Amino acid sequence: MRAALLGGALAAAAGALCAQQLRLVLPAGATRGTTATFRCYGAELEDTVSVIWMREGLEVVGLSEHKKDRVHVEVRIPEDAELGVYPFALHTKRGITRVKFVRVGALPSVAEAKTHGTKETAQKLELDCTVDGRVLAEDVDWYAFDAQKGQAIRIEAVGVRLGLYDLDLQLEVFGPDGEMVLRADESSIGRADPCAALRVEQDGTYHIALRDVAYRGSSYGAYRLHIGTFPRPTGLLPSGGRPGETIEAQLLGDLEPATVKLTLPDRVGVHEVFPVVDGKAVPTPVRVVVDERDNFCEGAAPEQPPAAPCAFHGVLAEAGETDSHTFSAKKGARVEIRALARALLSPLDPVLVVLDEKGKALTSNDDGLGLDGRVRFTPPADGSYRVTVHDHLRRGGADMFYRIEVGAIPGISGTAEAVPGRRSEDLGLCVPQGGRNATIIQTSGIDARHGVTLDWTSLPQGVHARPLKVPNGGIVPLVLEAQRDAPISSALASPEVTAETEPKERSAQHLHRYPTLRVRNNVAYETRALRAMPVAVTEPAALSVAATEPKVPLVRSGTMTLPVRIERADKFDGTVTIRAMWLPSGVSGTTLTLPKGKSEGVLTLNANSGATVARAPVVLSASYAAGSVRRAVSSEPFYLDVQEPWITAKLPRAKMEQGQKATFAIELERKREFEGKVEVELGRMPKGVAYEAPAIAADTTELPIALTAAADAHVGRHRSIYLRLILTTPHGVISHAVGGGELRVDRPLPPELRGDGAASNTDKGPR
């Protein structure tokens, strides 16, 4: 809600961090044990200095082709590099780009031929390779391969999963006789990406036609086509285990049944793994869940119902099948049960039902977690409970696997970047040499009452953070300063929290989810998580910005002016836009534009009547155009104190006639003691009505304001009269506004009606 409220104010800042654009990476992947050159296309890339890898394992050995729209990155991929996706951003002297990806595979990479748009010109492939190609608009890419009868061939295309374009690939395979032997379109493992398995029935040359199903290709329509005899399961049974555990898992959904031994990662979470069968790894990963639960597979239930936390694994092989698992739970201990299927790339759309010992359904859920199910329930008694799962459309299949997790409701604790109005894929922070910049961090699970301070580690050399206490609401700026001589470098920073109640520092988890691709209506197609904050040092900024911390509070329904000044570097005379990067709920601020020649100005902050009463750190952001890139710096953090009004007032509903005098009697109440004088102003008074307010002393509670209406004063009912109370204290001015006043100005009665009492009964208001 807060982000939404402030989104408008800061929307213009959104562009500031993505002026350097990385839109396309070709090829989209390479083979391990090779050195590959990735052509990165985008905008403002000519001063690229490095690559910020979000995952370790690859090494940049050279940058070349420094042009505005491209840079070539030469990468050495070690023989033992982990398979999978390597997200990265480009670091230029002026900023950082959004994240794109390269994929490291085990199969040799083949470049797409220049002309292979017809069956006759199909590009011949050897089996067990990965083609890096592109589907342009209205394009059909043809490939050919030889196969022998009985061979099991798998073909998988990775298009939309590359996060470059909303490609919806379909592939058709034609046999030696020209007949289509299979068509693949959607797949559970690749969503819109096709995945096919083919048992060859006759020797000969087979052809593949690959295209967007609606011919909507693009110059961004890169794909990787894996073809070969590798295993292609859609999932594992069981699809999870304990950290570091070695499990024996069945491969599900492949042409040939297989079992693999798999050592699970050490870290808790959902992981992508690459099972290997007969020395051949799957081309794209399957997913497993690693946590501390006990795992039970279908058909191997323990004698006693296991207690939570536990997990059950199974497959709904037959249409209409319902699987049932029993667990024990204690009365009153709230339990969360999750049926994971789509999250693990299973085609199943699970429906969960929880039943008691007598078979009475207690609760059920279909789509609590996307298409997966989640229920939370409180067991009414100690005992065993049953959880059943079936497919929503009552389908069944050898690959329709699931994992049911039973356990306590998980708490969430950590940080994420949350600049209002900025897209979540515009992540990371650029700090100019000798300057300062900030971003906004949303914390969760960190209780401000414990006096938690948030600091950051693993920052680039010469950069340090300003530790700040996390206020109520959990939103705190991250302010980084770089020394003048800090090298232009980058790092992945991590949060660190210190509680006043705890003597030692402890690390917090940074988890920032961002979409890899947006499709129609800017909806995220798929999201990935980043567990660190990319920070990059950039060349010096052309200015610095500073504001004086207000010494007085901003009160609800009040206004405050905030003097701001900038210091321009030599020769910089451009326009600077300044705004608060984030303001507490209920507080809004103006945007200040300092044109050429100006270095000072005032921001106005307004608090509405429901503004959050708190003391919160605030930073100002100043942005300017540096050529075609917009750069930003921030002020030092300062605290904004939002308080209840110091004085309250009650405005009357009064009436008067043209040419008459009247009194507008206001009741005042001092809510707290303070030094200083109070002045009042009436706002939105009708034209032709003058007022005179008496002096206000410390004990004034009644404030009769004398009104004088001119003979032509504006007749009518004026309902928006408000009172401005200006408190001038030794530390500054606190401005209150109190609404609710009303003044009715009437025309005088005709002389013949005056004094006979007719007016009292025939008052029809203004005429």
Added chain:
Amino acid sequence: MKTGITLWCALALTPSLAVAQGGLTAYPATVTLDSGLDAHRVVVVASDAQGITVDVTSTAEVSFSASGVAEWREGRLVPVGDGEVFARIRHGGHGAEVKVTVRGAEDEPPVSFRNDVVPVLTRAGCNGGACHGAASGKNGFGLTLFGYDPARDLRALSRDYRGRRLDCAAPEESLMLTKPTGEVKHKGGKRFEREGEMWQTLRAWIAAGATDDGDAVPTLVGLKVEPEELVLAGPGQRSPLVVTATYSDGSLRDVTELSLMSSSNPTSAAVEGGVVESAARGEAFVMARFGYLTEVAQVIVLPNADAWSPPEMDRRNEIDELVQQKLVKLRLAPAAPCDDATYLRRVYIDVIGQLPPPDAVRAFLADEAEDKRARVVEDLLKRPEFPDVWAMTWAEVLRIEPQNLEQKGVHIFTRWLREALRDGAPMDEVVRRMLTSNGSAFQVPEVNYWATATNPKVLAENAAQTFLGIRLQCAQCHNHPFERWRMDDYYGFAAFFAQIGRKNGDTPRESIVYDRSSGDIRNERNNAVAKPTFLGGDVPEIAGDVDRRKVLAEWLTSAKNPWFAKNIANRVWARFFGRGLVHPVDDVRVSNPPSHPVLHRRLGEKLAASGFDVRELIREICASATYQSAQHPGEAASATYAGMTPRRLSAEQLLDAIGQVTEVPTKFRGVPLGQSAVQVVDPDGGNRFLDLFGRPDRDSVCTCERREEPTLNQILHLINGGTIEAKVRSGESRLARLLKAESSPDAILDELFLAAYARAPRSDERERVLRSIAEAGDDPRGAWEDVLWAMFNSKEFLFQH
């Protein structure tokens, strides 16, 4: 070529032709007189040996098999005493009988609100759509359209407007009487006379307390307009009709004067005061509406009463037999058979939407085998273009377009249709699969059917119109004005679609359709939950967990369904003749009867008997002499099928044909070069030519969206538009190829004529063209382009003939 004639010549004549044997018929054959006030008119028709009918009611002699039961008075039977008697009618040596049953001859029953008052309001036009039957009423007084909700009408009359519309103490002063008689200013004018029959009915009802008789009176169950068929010779012939209503208690009532009557073709037969008057030669259907029912009588008007003997007709199958029966009635001789070239071009365009290539024309013309026409049809049915054409045709009425479907949905749904048709999937199965589909619209192509609309009412309307040819829309708000469909029918049918569940899939663009097994739709007439009811009134028993759509699909696609097979067959028929036996094909209603009812029924039966194999029906149509006839030399209406009616090529056919003749294919937006206009799945293909020539946007399921009427823009585009110019001038064209190969002018001309017209040029055409080419000198390209351009603008090219 005339095989099979003998089989069908032996067929018995249809019952309607029995009248042609000559004789006397009295209508109705049975009359009940149910009170002392009752009367029933009788129409007596004499027919001669030619089948021409003449009204002889006024001159017929009437006697009774027994006395004291009924009397004949001014063309009506009136009661005398209870009993049963036969009225014996004689004229010109022929006789007929009417069975009369009199009950309650002494009774004078009170006026019924439902059975007497509401019909008067309908007859007087009070509750018509233009008057108080409008949705918002008129001048503060609203009645239900044609009295579909009498209870609400009674409220409007007796309660609304502070009850001032009725005055039971002084009935004559009631606004209900003074307004329509014009005694009080009435914007709707004078509707009936004071003291007239309608006035008396209303007055008596008001005087009796203006009460509703609710369920106490029998309800209307049937309607008949007689004679069902009139054959009038020459203009100015008058022949009365009698409209008989049947009620739930078995009583019959003469409602001729209370019925609303209209003619489908007033230039041939007008109807006024229940009497048909003939005019120009032709055929008309006279519709009579009473209560919620509508029925029609057929009127054939011949030019004169001269004797006519039908010429020998080429009959190859049952289609010819049934078409020619009508021709005989209309005294029309069918057109001569078309020549081979015409047939080949016709059958290519109709079956696969393409012109025959010159080689195919040459081969066909040179072929002397008897069965070559059947063989070419057989070959075309196997061509990949055949499913393309039919997939496009169905995609139009299924509304496969990217506004409601995703682009992907458009592609995969169309492909599914195409492959189903290619593989010969029976049409009933195709429809069943669509109607019962569940799952992701990206994984199960036919699920996209449910993306074409989401509102259950719209889905019901669309399904009825697309698969049954029935337009139900009117009955959403009131009883259908020209059909029997009532609001109860509408909501009962819509209830089949009330439990469709939808949810988002894994990706933002994907949606999943499933059966919710819960959810209802309420009848807006009475706010009651509508029970799933088949059209026609049968209410199936559906268990709670059974998908209602499955039950619907079984009924809808059953061979016994009275509309489904006929509708599919009629759509196929329309493609080959340019008009349906019911026309438009998606407007089946009593008031729009088929031009050939028996043929309509038989085509449906044939389709069902063949396992809904459309190809089988196409074979039979293409084999018929009716399809193989040339254009009719006279002015025979297209609905008679006396000859082939020329029709402009459709937008896609035309553009593809121009591309074929020039050998310059059209590039459509979003698809690779090489796809024909028929194959383009997106109706918004960004092609101006297709838009101009009427390619539908697929905004509705109505076939009327395909615009076939000519426009000035079309003509201008053909004369100097970019489409033809670009193709004619292209350096990659057929012309360029022929010129480059230095073909002789004769050969080039032959090739162009064969490609465009599927025939060789006539000698006069050859002489004119070659002269102009010769005049062009050394660079004849421009002259050839002019020739080609002129050919594209010729009717012979633009029309299917």
